[in-house]
Amino acid sequence: MPFPLRALAPEEWQAVRLTLAVALRAVGCGLPLAIVVAWVLARKRFPGHAVLNAVVHLPLVLPPVVTGWLLLVVFGVRGPVGSLLLEWFGIRLVFTTTAAALACGVMVFPVMVRAIRLSLEAGDPGLEEAARTLGAGPLDRLFTVTLPLASPGILVGAIVAYATSLGEFGAVITFAANIPGQTQTLPLAIYAALQVPGGEEQAAMLSLVSLALALVGLLASEWASRRLDRLLGRGTAR
Amino acid sequence: MSLEVALRHRFPGVAIDIAFTAPEPGITVLFGPSGSGKSTVIAAAAGLLHADSSRVVAGGAVLADTARGLFLPPEKRGVGLVFQDARLFPHMRVAANLRYGLRRTRAAPRIGFEEVVELLGIRDLLERRPHTLSGGERQRVAIGRALLRQPRLLLMDEPLASLDAARKAEILPYLVRLKRRLDLPVLYVTHSLDELLELADHVVLIESGRLRAAGPVAEIAARADLPLAARDDASAVLAAQVAGHEPERRLTRLDWGGVTLWVPLLAAEPGRAVRLKVAAREVILARADAPGLADALLAGALSVHNVVPGRVLALAEAARQAVLVELAAGAGRLLARVTPDAVARLGLAPGVAVLALVKSMSLEMPHEA
Numbered sequence: 004m005p006f007p008l009r010a011l012a013p014e015e016w017q018a019v020r021l022t023l024a025v026a027l028r029a030v031g032c033g034l035p036l037a038i039v040v041a042w043v044l045a046r047k048r049f050p051g052h053a054v055l056n057a058v059v060h061l062p063l064v065l066p067p068v069v070t071g072w073l074l075l076v077v078f079g080v081r082g083p084v085g086s087l088l089l090e091w092f093g094i095r096l097v098f099t100t101t102a103a104a105l106a107c108g109v110m111v112f113p114v115m116v117r118a119i120r121l122s123l124e125a126g127d128p129g130l131e132e133a134a135r136t137l138g139a140g141p142l143d144r145l146f147t148v149t150l151p152l153a154s155p156g157i158l159v160g161a162i163v164a165y166a167t168s169l170g171e172f173g174a175v176i177t178f179a180a181n182i183p184g185q186t187q188t189l190p191l192a193i194y195a196a197l198q199v200p201g202g203e204e205q206a207a208m209l210s211l212v213s214l215a216l217a218l219v220g221l222l223a224s225e226w227a228s229r230r231l232d233r234l235l236g237r238g239t240a241r
Numbered sequence: 242m243s244l245e246v247a248l249r250h251r252f253p254g255v256a257i258d259i260a261f262t263a264p265e266p267g268i269t270v271l272f273g274p275s276g277s278g279k280s281t282v283i284a285a286a287a288g289l290l291h292a293d294s295s296r297v298v299a300g301g302a303v304l305a306d307t308a309r310g311l312f313l314p315p316e317k318r319g320v321g322l323v324f325q326d327a328r329l330f331p332h333m334r335v336a337a338n339l340r341y342g343l344r345r346t347r348a349a350p351r352i353g354f355e356e357v358v359e360l361l362g363i364r365d366l367l368e369r370r371p372h373t374l375s376g377g378e379r380q381r382v383a384i385g386r387a388l389l390r391q392p393r394l395l396l397m398d399e400p401l402a403s404l405d406a407a408r409k410a411e412i413l414p415y416l417v418r419l420k421r422r423l424d425l426p427v428l429y430v431t432h433s434l435d436e437l438l439e440l441a442d443h444v445v446l447i448e449s450g451r452l453r454a455a456g457p458v459a460e461i462a463a464r465a466d467l468p469l470a471a472r473d474d475a476s477a478v479l480a481a482q483v484a485g486h487e488p489e490r491r492l493t494r495l496d497w498g499g500v501t502l503w504v505p506l507l508a509a510e511p512g513r514a515v516r517l518k519v520a521a522r523e524v525i526l527a528r529a530d531a532p533g534l535a536d537a538l539l540a541g542a543l544s545v546h547n548v549v550p551g552r553v554l555a556l557a558e559a560a561r562q563a564v565l566v567e568l569a570a571g572a573g574r575l576l577a578r579v580t581p582d583a584v585a586r587l588g589l590a591p592g593v594a595v596l597a598l599v600k601s602m603s604l605e606m607p608h609e610a
Contacts, residue, residue, distance in 0.1 A: 133328040135315040136287055137390050138345035147341075151332045235331045236372025 011208065014183065015192070019212055022188040025100060025175075026168040029107035030115070030161055037112060037164075038150070038157065041119035060113045062174075067110060071177025074106055078178070102179035103186040107168035114167055115160040122156020123149070155231040159224045166220025170213065189213050242301050244269065244394065244426045248285045250292035257281050257292075257450040263443045265300065265426040270437045270458070272469075273447035279430040282447070283398045286428060287322045288315035299426055300393035318394075319348065321387030325399040327379040329371035335382050336367040342390030350391055352423070357385045360422060361415055377408035381415060388419070395427045401436060409436075416440060434469065438462060438476055438518045463574035465557035465567040470521065470576055475565070477524075477576045479517040479604075483509050492546070492601070498572025503546035504604045515606060523603035524577035526566065528587050529594040547599040551575060553591050556584065564589075568597060575599075 011019070044056055062070050078085040078096045088094040096102050126149065134144045150157070172190040179186035181195060193209045196202035247260035257278040263269040271279045284290035286297050288305065291312060297304040304318045305311060315322075321342070329338050343354065358364050361381045371379060380400055387395060401409045413436070420427070420440065431437060437444060437458070444461040446453040446469070454467055462469055463477040481497040486506060493507040495515065502517070509515065527534055529550065537543055551570030559565050564584050568575040575597050579589075587595070 127328075129324065129326070129328050130330060132289055132315070133322070133324065133330075134341070135289070136318075136320060136322040137342035137386065138316050138319075139341075140316050143345070148330060154332075234370075236370060237331070 009208065011212070012205075015205065015209060015212075017184055018187055018189055018192040018209065021100070021103075021184065021186075022169055022216075025104045025107055025188055026165050028101075028104035029111060029168045030165045032104070033108040033112050033115060033164070034157070034161055037115035037160070038119055041116045041123055042145075042149075044116070045120045045123040059116050062110050063113045067171070067173025068177050070109060071106055071174035074102075074109065074174065074178040078102070078105070097178065098180045098182060098186065100179075100185055103175050103188060106174040106178045107171045110171050110174050111164040111168045115164045118156050118160030118163065119153060122153040125156075126152050152235065155228045155235070158231060159228045162220055162224035162227060166217050166224075169216050169220070189216075243298075244428070245296065245298035246282060246286055246428070247297075248282065248292045248295040250281060250285070250290070250295075252281075255450055259447060259450070259452050260296075261445045261452060261455045263426070263428075263445065263455070266424040267442035268420055268427040268429050268440050269443040269445060270441035271428060271430045271445050271447060272432065272434075272437050273453075274432060276449075277447045278450040279432075279447055280398055281450075283322070283396050283428065283430055286394065287320050287396055288313060288318050289322075302393060304394075316345075319346075319390070319392055321390045321392030321395045323380070323383050323387045323395070323397040323400045325402050327371075327376075327383040329374075329379055329382055329386070331371050333371075334367070335363065335369050335371065335374070338371065338382060339363075339367075339386050339389055342386055346389075346391045348391050350389075352388055352391065354389065357388050360418060361385045375408070376404050377411045380404065380408075380412060384415070384419070388423075392425065395423075395425050397427065397429045399430050399432070401433070402431070409433075413439060434472060434474055434476075437469075438478055439516075441478075459573040463567055463576040465555040465565040465576070470557065470565045470567070471559045473522075475521045475576060475578065476518040476605075477521070477574055479519065479575075480572060481515055481517060483507065483511050483513045483515060485511055500549050500571040501547075502549075502571075502599075502604060503601050504606070505601060507606075517604045517606055519575065519599055519603055519605070521565065521576040521578035523600065524575060525598040526577050526579055526583065526587060526589070527596040527598060529596055531596070534596070543598075544600070545598045546601045547597075547604070549575065549597040549599060551595055551597050553589055553593045553595060555591060556589060568595065570597060 040059060075097065076082050080086060080089055080095060085096055088096060130148055131144050134148045139147060170190055175186065175188060176191055181187050181191045189209055189212065193206045196205040196209065242265045244263045244265050248257065250257045259278060259282055271282055273279050281290060285292045285295050294307045296306045303311060304313050339354065361384060363381055363385060366374060366378055366382060401412060429440060441458040444458050445455045446461065446467060454461060459478045459480060461467060464470060469475060479497055481495040481502060484494040484496040486493050488506060491506045492503050495502040495504060538548060549570050551568035553566060554569050555567045557565045562580060563578050564581050566577040566579060566589060568577065577597060
């Protein structure tokens with residue numbers, strides 16, 4: 004198949020913009036929660052630790068379609084959460100951009116939690132002890148010592164999660180459907196293009212864009228983690 | 242006021258049960274072999290270890306008294322801690338590290354940023370990041386950071402142990418300066434006799450989780466029955482005062498409890514307190530009535546300058562055919578290390594009067610001047 008390089012059509016640009024926006028919302032809203040969960044998993048021992056850990060990681064191992072369907076069950080207009088949202092706030096989640104972001108967020112949540120938890124566990128508890136003796140209370144220590152020292156992990160987790168959520172397919176199409184301009188992100192648009200006779204060219208173009216975005220994401224995470232490590236005096240680049 | 246520390250704690254396989262009081266201000270050195278529980282005492286005093294039972298009183302404030310259900314967490318104790326491994330925050334520059342504790346202190350500062358920077362000689366380091374500092378520089382910054390927290394008690398957990406000899410020698414003078422400038426109680430852990438002899442006012446000896454002995458450094462360092470005296474580098478510590486100078490002879494006269502000691506010329510005004518150490522193996526003993534000795538000394542026939550009358554307090558056998566002789570002399574004690582044969586010839590026994598001959602060159606002055 005010849006590879007026709009050409010400018011993107013307006014509706015293709017729309018898919019690109021939508022994909023970036025959905026990923027941004029997924030990571031932006033998921034990150035604070037991921038930090039909290041990672042901190043709890045890394046630092047606290049309690050009954051139910053293993054269960055929480057398993058639930059967080061479930062989207063990694065479940066077929067994405069199942070995750071999407073579960074979201075539909077919970078957040079659908081007749082679901083336990085979805086019905087309340089509709090009743091109290093008049094919010095209807097399914098088949099909206101927000102739903103696409105939620106689906107992406109759930110799918111990439113374990114990616115973020117893992118990266119952040121690893122860097123929290125690699126941290127030196129001695130530095131927190133030092134902060135304690137210098138008069139820093141728990142929240143103070145968290146924001147001035149623990150999180151800054153875990154920042155490489157947090158940043159890498161966020162970037163990888165962002166790049167991953169650009170490619171989310173199964174959960175998004177199941178929970179948010181394939182609506183151009185609303186929920187049709189790049190992978191969904193590629194899939195839709197392949198369903199239409201003669202859509203290969205469009206699919207190829209969009210795939211190229213996908214590839215470029217993924218590559219940029221990975222390079223950015225590599226660059227960011229090196230730079231932060233150097234700032235913290237770690238790693239080989241002294 | 243006095244510093245009060247008492248703790249009982251059971252680790253798997255080891256039980257710690259230590260209690261002592263020490264004068265405030267001043268440096269109290271906790272001395273003992275590795276694993277004897279010194280660091281446990283520090284952790285308990287800082288509040289980092291919640292011991293089975295503990296009582297800590299410093300600067301008149303009760304920081305812990307578990308018998309009455311009181312246990313302040315470390316962040317509320319107002320206690321500075323210098324760790325063996327410095328533990329500077331790697332994501333902050335030196336200046337931010339120094340200010341970390343200062344910014345979190347509500348008490349009116351007793352020592353300011355500028356003064357600490359000056360005292361520790363770290364002005365050129367302020368903009369650097371911790372990982373670019375040498376071990377000695379790091380430790381100086383860590384000491385400054387702890388001081389700026391305006392602590393009521395300063396804890397130092399083997400602050401020099403991870404440094405080589407040259408770096409140690411670089412930091413010790415700063416510690417001596419701090420000691421003179423600050424009126425703080427300091428609890429200082431070490432297993433280096435040198436650091437003890439240079440810094441300690443008071444010594445607490447610990448052995449396998451128990452208190453072995455505690456008291457003023459001049460007493461503990463010279464006690465024949467304690468492990469310090471049995472070491473090859475055992476020394477007595479003398480607290481003397483400058484009495485006068487004889488520049489033409491290039492000598493300085495010191496007064497040590499009524500005894501005159503001659504040392505190489507010092508640049509210190511009369512009245513100034515100086516601390517001396519004398520290695521036990523450098524001290525020669527003579528019978529008080531040694532025939533001819535007085536004449537020889539009067540005639541200036543011996544190179545030795547210092548003849549100190551004393552009385553034997555105790556004797557103890559040590560390894561390698563040595564006998565330790567503890568003497569009461571001057572303002573305190575001397576320690577002599579002699580052979581069993583000498584003990585027999587001189588008829589040394591508790592209560593016997595002797596003369597201790599000490600070369601001026603053997604009166605070492607630690608980083609005091």
